Every structure is written in structure tokens, then in C-alpha cells.
Amino acid sequence: MSEKKHPDNKERVGVYVCHCGTNISKVVDVEEVARWAGEQPNVEVSRDYKFMCSSLGQELIEQDIKEKGLTRVVCASCSPHMHEKTFRTACERGGLNPFLFEMTNIREHDSWITDDKEAATIKAKSLVRGSIDRVVHHEPLDQIPVEINPNTLVVGGGIAGITSALELADAGYHVYLVEREPSIGGHMAQLDKTFPTLDCSACILTPKMVDVGQHDNITLLTWSEVEQVDGFLGNFTITVRKKARYVNEEHCTGCGICIEKCPFNVVDDIFEAGMGTRKVIYRPFPQAVPKYPVIDKENCVYFQKGKCKACEIFCPTEPNSIDFEQEDEILQIEVGNIILATGYDLFDVKRIPQYGYGKLENVFTSLEFERMVNAAGPTDGKIVLRDQETKPKSVAIVHCVGSRDENYHKYCSKVCCMYSLKFAHLVHERIPDAEIYDCYIDMRTPGKGYEEFYNRLLEEGTHFIRGKVAEITDAARIPEEEGKLIVQVEDTLIGRQRRVPVDMVILSPAMEAREGSKEVSQLFKMGCDFDGFFIERHPKLDPVATMTDGILIAGACQGPKDVPESVSQGAAAAARVAGLISRGTVMMEPVRASIDQDACSGCRICNNMCPYNAIIFHEEENVSEVITALCQGCGTCVAACPSSVITGAHFTNDQLLSQIEGILWDMRPEKVTA
Amino acid sequence: MSEKYEPVIVGFLCNWCSYRAADLAGTARIQYAPNLRAIRVMCSGRVDPQFVLKALRDGADGVMIAGCHPGECHYVNGNIKTMRRFMLLQKMLTQLGIEEERVQLVWASASEGIVLAEKIDQMTEALRTLGPLNWKKRVLNSGNGYQAAEAIPVLEEA
């Protein structure tokens, strides 16, 4: 394959070195690199230019291809992740196969990491020479068309997932919405008011939930979890476990008599955040979608002791909707794209023992407080201490519990300042004479109407204390502190330690990645960062795509965010999917492996290298074959083949070995000894 | 060459994690040794051990293979295969008398620009201490493992 090119038959390479304004040229001697490149083998023309990615820069390439008959192009500029596509398109416009192009990264990997001009220039030359030597071995390739299955899977039925599902369904595409709880709604359904408008959360969410439940284009799978993901962009096969509800959805009318008659109550740790109880057969909340209840098997007396069946006895439907024999169902779904909107968990405040949660009974978490102030919540909206009756006369709200903290999460959880302000407002509203102390590190209110809301609270008379709370204790030092919770905080604005005695403390914990988000990211074969949040393709310009084609992310699974942001991301992800579906087919990188079957010895070493089972073995011919549609192009089999008969397109042995040689142009032993 | 010795390291960076980590290090303007010359591969599993030998034979003082953390491979488990190959390769290189520091396998996720930069700095420093590799003198002329060294592909003559 690597026959030596005849001198007359050599490739004509064009080399373009970008200044990137001064981003590259202030460290790398760009003119010198371009001049030197012109002297390298196979190079026909070499230029430097201020901005290669500009339309004028691209035209340079196009012109040279046409006028100078270039057969290969190298562009030394930024990372290929930035502009490879731009330049490939320019080559294509000039009439050259886009894969006859190679990009050299002399910005991110060179000019930005050092100020040693000499070293940076030598490095740039080496990288360029590597690309020149590599590109000569490039071969024209065609992108692989992939058909997009128009169905979409949305994982997570919080506000982000609901938005994605509705946007796609309204556009006429079918959506499978999978939610692991018995109802959709997510965290937003637990909230009382939303900041800064103080809209009733349930009032604005419920209509959307009902839409989802009734939409012809949405298959709603609650109490279900994704177990397996196979395939790739356009053609995923998803295995979903639909957990047994023990209620037949076909017969159940959602009348709720079974719930009423169920004789057993248990603490509701999920929806009511441990503040209230629910029946053993239950709907998480009255507006739940779908309306069908679910039996909590662990706590059901019938399941545990074989007696009761009250729900079955009182069920008025014919045939009876209660089905104790129901089993988990395993469903297979075919989809073209996946949107992950799996949301967040709240930081476990018990990890900060000095805040006393769990030990000091009148320390509450934000979610507990949300349930408390919710008119439909366990206290009917009354703000009371843990004894369920005493109104607090003083309340402290503690920001940044687990956020902006070296010991827990370094990041800012973004929403806590605003909902803490909302809490302060709600306490003012319901207990007008209460003193409210809001302990913050910095007040962060970037958002439409957010700063105005903060100003409103300043006027409402909240006492703002700028400082990180050190501890919350019941250990009184002076008689006035007896029987109170004392918030010890350094007030950095007056430069003093303060001890604030209060009746109630509300902790505003960090938003953190869902427990098990790492496993979820592995299930879907995409990335998650150190904190467990899913990684977007580009933090600025591609926030809802991931590195894996066909898998998008929306909402707090990508990082802490509030309702409007989650909604925007949900809609953005849906728009991206809708675009792909309406195109019908997308073109995929032709980076795929193939086996020269004439030369294959049938050793089968490659067979179990492939993580996608894309290599099959033909017993009769005693040869292996790569199924192109399944191959993802990693090249592991290529490196493993002992007879070098597997070719990894665009990453061939010749290409990589030449690049190694080129990159070490100044290091060849013969030159050193010379 | 009388000036300070600067080693040259060839880096094989996987497209999804470590190449992006290097991109991120640049974007964040993290300053580190410019001694690593990177080659992008789709997966560290693509790194054929002969690429490493080729780089050393062609004058590199060291080779760094960088991939996603185990368990985080974009291709499920390509990096695990890299690890296996690397261990064998390391053994062979030791037998040729090549110090362990010269060929390193590191993990850096796409968000770990600073981690990769630190690894490159550390490796550069280690190689500065070791000095040039001198493949020719050390391997070809030693008689030790000569045949193995001969097997490395030389493109022009292939």
C-alpha cells in the first residue's frame, strides 16, 4: 500500500498557517513557519494569513486548489474540534475531497501554552511537517449516510424532559418519555412558588403534565427505567423495564378509592421530603400524571404478610384494576435520538454535621420548607416548627450549604440565592412580625427580574448578613440564647462574629448530580465530569449536545440551573432532534475499519477486541469481517491485527507512521550524528 | 549543542478525552512545557506498540500515550486494551534497557486540562534528568534486542 510515489507523480500540498489575529503570531513566528513549510517535500504552495477561518482565508484555499491544482491541503491554526469542518467544506468547494485535508493545531497545543517563542516555532514546524507527511497518504473518502429513526426517547419527566417531549410531539414526532417515579413533574411539582414572579408552581406545571399525558404522540412510561442502550445515532434500541404497578392501567379509572381505603400510612421521603405521609397504594400528589396509583410493595401488608387486599376489595372497576400478580415488563423501543433530562439531587446536609440537621429538630432543608409552605403540603401551607404548631418568631436562612465549599462542591449552585430570597418573602408574608436573617456569601441574582426581587426583600426588612455560617448549635452561652438555635456567623460587612438566636433555620443545600449519574453516563456511552454532571459538547456553543452523536442533554443533569433555563435547554434539545429528523439522513464520519479478506489469516484476535461486536467471523472462508454499520471507528482492532490487514480509514498505519516521522523531522538519529 | 538539553516527547492523544484536555489546557492558557508533540488518534486503543517504537527509533526521547480514565472510554473499553498492551510494551522496553519514565501511559478526561499539563511537565522534567535517549547507540549497537529493534517499520524502505 505504501508504494513510493514516483517523483513526477508526487502530491501537490498547500500549507496555510494562520495568525489567528495575534493569538498564534504573538508566540509562533508564523511567517517563518510558512516560509519553511514551502521548502518541505511535496509542498506546492505555502502561505500565512491573518484569519484562515474568515471567508477570505477560505477563499485562498479554494483558489489555490483550482489554480495551482492542489491535491492535498494542510491548515495550521486551531484545534480540529474548532474548525476542521470549516476547512473541509472549503476544500470541497474548491473541488477537493474533504478528507484530503489535515489540520495542525498550533494554537491550543502551542501558542497558548508557552511564551517561549523559539520553542513554540520549532514545535509548530514539527506539527506542520507531521501533517504534511500524513496528508500525502490521505485517501478520498465518502461520508456514510445514516437514516434517522423519527422516534425519540426522553429520559426524565421533570420540567426539562416535559418541555422536550412536548416540543417534539407538537412538531409531529413520536416521543417515548421514560420516568422512574410513578408520576412526571420532577422537582418542580414539589415547589410552592417560583421566583421571582411568585407564580404558583403547580398552576403552571400541571397543564403541561396533562398535555403530556394526553398527547397522541407521546408514549408515557412512568415507574420505568432504561436498562440497556444499543446502537448509535439514528438507530438506537432501548430496553426499558416497566416496573410492576400492581394496578392495571387499562381498567383503572384513577378514581382513588383504593388510596382512600388503604389502611396503612408511611412516611413519604420522596415527594413530601419526609415531611408528610402517604398511603401504601398511592399517587405521589393529587395532580399526578398518569393518574393510576402504584402499590409500594415493600410496605404493603398483603405483599409482606399475605393479608389485607383492601384496595382490591374496594376497587369499583369491572374487571378489578388491582393486580397483585403483575410483573415487571421489559420493553424494546426503537428510536433515532435520545434526550437525557435526568435532573439533580439535593446535597445531603447531614454531611455538614456542624449545621445540626437531623440532630437539631428545627433545622429544615429547602425542600422540606417548600413542602411546608405549599398549600397542598403536609402543614397546609402553615409555617410551623417541627412540633407542627408553633409559629417561628425568627428564622435564619443559610445559603451555600455544600456549594462554594472546598470540602464539598466548589461550584455555585446558582438557584439557592433566589429561592432563599423567595423563602424570606414567604415568611414575611405569612408571619409578618417574624425576624428573618439571611446569611449569604455573595448575593447572586443574575436573571430577568432577579435583582429587582432582591431589592424588594431589602425593603421588606429581611436582615441580610454577609458571611458563611460556621455552625448552628443549641449550646447557649447567655440566657437569651437558651432554647434557641444559635447561628454562628462572621458578618464580614461589620467585621465581627455574630451569634444569632432563632427559632427556625432553613438550609439551602447545593444541587448535585443525581446519584448514579456516572453509571447513567456509561449506559448511554457519554461523558460526565468530576461532579457527576453530564458534559456538553461545547460549554458555550453547544450546550445541549454531547460528544456522542444522537444523545442530547437538558436541564440540571448538565449543571445547576433554574426552571427557565431548564425549559430553554429542553426546547433546544428538542429543536436539535427535530432538525435531524426532518433531514431524514445524516452524514457520518467515514472513520471505519475494514479487513482485507484476501490477507486475513482468520486468527480471530480482532473478534473480541471490538466493544460493539462489529466484527464477525466467517467459519467457512476462515476470515473476519467488519460490519461497517456497527463500527464506531476506534481503531482498537487495527492496532491488534498481527498481520496488519485491518485498515482504519483516515487513521491508517501509513498515515500515522508518516506523521510520526514528520513530527520528528529534526530528531532523526542520522541527522544528529551528521 | 551547548545549550540546555530539551527532550522531545511524542504524544498519542485520544480524540475524546485527552486531546480535548490538551485543547482545554490551551484555552485556559495553562502554561506547560512545549516539549510534547501531539498526534491525534480516535482512541488510545489505536496506538499500536510499533508506533511507540517507531517514535523512539526516529529520535523521540519519550512517548506519552494519553486516554480517557478507565471506565470512561468513549469506545467503552479501548483504554483497557491500551493498558494491557502498554504493560507488555513496558516490559519489553525495560529489557532493551530503556527507562520506564520514557514511555508513559496517562489518563486525562476532557475536563482535566490542568492534569494533563502537569503530567507533561513532570514527564519533561524526568526526561531532562535522564538526558537524550540515543536509540542508535543504546539499542542498535548494543547487540541486546537488536532483532526486535530491527523489526520496527521504516517507511521509506517498506
Add this chain to the structure above:
Amino acid sequence: MKKYAYFPGCSLEKMAISYHDSALETTRALGVELEELEDWNCCGATTYFHLDEILANTLVARNLAMAEKQGLDLVAPCSACYKNAYFTNAYIQEDEDLAEHINYALEADDLQLSGDLSVHHLIEIFVNDVGVEEVKNKVTRPLEGIKIVPYYGCQIVRPRKDGENIEDPQFFEELLTAMGAEAVDFANKTRCCGGSLLISNRRAALDMIRILLQNAENSGADVIATACPLCQVNLECYQAQVNDEFGTNYAMPVMYFTQILGLALGIPRKKLRIGSELVSAIPVLSKYLKKEVS
């Protein structure tokens, strides 16, 4: 029998001799051998480190090097000694320059420190090596009905070890419970006793002591247990001054945990020097001491 190099520190020679005696008695009873470090020197206390860190570290390193020479891990009953020894040992392993510096100085004494030894506070020996279960098995005089404050003080938990809950540790409570006593929930368990602040700001220090005594009293405790000679001195010897200054009338016995442990193990009180306190613990302990001829 597990053997340690024992670094008593200056307090245990005189002022805290009851700690010294009870430490030796209880370890012996539980099968731990403490071999006193020969020719040991000052641990640097709390002040030296702020004057000259390298010299202070070197001072500590000499003790460590001698333990290393004996091939034993070091145990210190005093929290300040423990903290200093622990940190110097850790710094040596992390900081090559410092290690080189210190070893150069140690050469004068024919000593070498690699930092391979481990450093323990005395209470850790009972909790980790002997084990709470074993202590429980050896108790012959269960201290039922007595409420004790597990006062850790600030320094024991300061070398932050992996997985240890430094804000709300529980091991002292477990040890007291193993003796049959009731450990009260003491919110200020790791709060500073005032340390050497009494020298520079008497009123502030007395207030810190007052806070601890007040909380101990509020918790209904009969006695405060401590694992540090300085905590003991501050909490006990200054009670009269606190009472004068703030018009209070605290009378709270403050004992070393080893004294209480010794009592539970059935060791005669005189061997533990119980009764030598300024605020006598005899009244609250009388029911356990009945059988002993006092």
C-alpha cells in the same frame, strides 16, 4: 503485646501526673506496653511553630527520630504533643527540602528520620488498637448512671484523616459508653478550651472556658472527661476565676479519660490519683468507690 514509644511531654511530669499514672495503669491492664522515649525533648508546644517553623519541626523531629531508632510508633497523651508530632511527621514525607534540612540537623545527634513511623494520640490506642469491644469486655466496674462530657478539645481531630468526621467525631462517646457510662451530647466537643490565651487575653480566655462549663452544666453532666493536660488545667483550675469574673458558681470535676477508664477497669483509685483534683470528683464517683477503702 503491642508496644509503643511513649512521649509523655512536659505536663505529664508534674501538673498532669495523674494522667501519666493512669495512662500507664490502663494501658498495662489492656495489654499495651508503653516504653518511654529516652532523653526526649520539648514538643515545641503551641508557640514555637509561630516563631521558627523549621527549628520547631527539627525539635519535634528529634523525638520522632529516636522513636524510629527504637523501631516503634510514637504515642503521645497530650494533644499538643500529638498534633505537633503528627504534622512534622507528615511534612517530612511530603516536603523533601524540609526532610533534607531536618536530617542535616539530626546528623549532629547521630539521628535520621525517614517518617516511616506512625504517630498516635493515646486515646486512639484504646479506640483503634485495643478496640472498644475489648475495653467493654475488660470492664469490671461499669460506670452506670454517670453522665460524662466527651470533651475532645480542638487538637485531637485537627490532623484531618480520611473518612474521619472532624466536626462531630464519635469515638470518645463510644469509649465512654463501653465503660458503661452515659456520654452526653456535647455540641462544643471540639471547641478550643482557650489554650494559652490566658496569658495574653485573660478575659476572653475565661469566657471561652465559661462557655464550655455552661454547656456542660446545661447538658446535665456529672463530670467532664478530657484527653489533654491543657484542657484539663483550663477547665478545672480556672473555674474559680471564671466564677469570680462572671458571677457564676460552677463546680464541675474535670478528669482524664484514663482515670475514668481505670476506674471502670477496677484499678484502685489511688493508683489513678483520683481525688487529687481541685474540684473533687469523689462525690460523683462515690458509689463506685464504696468497696475501696479510701
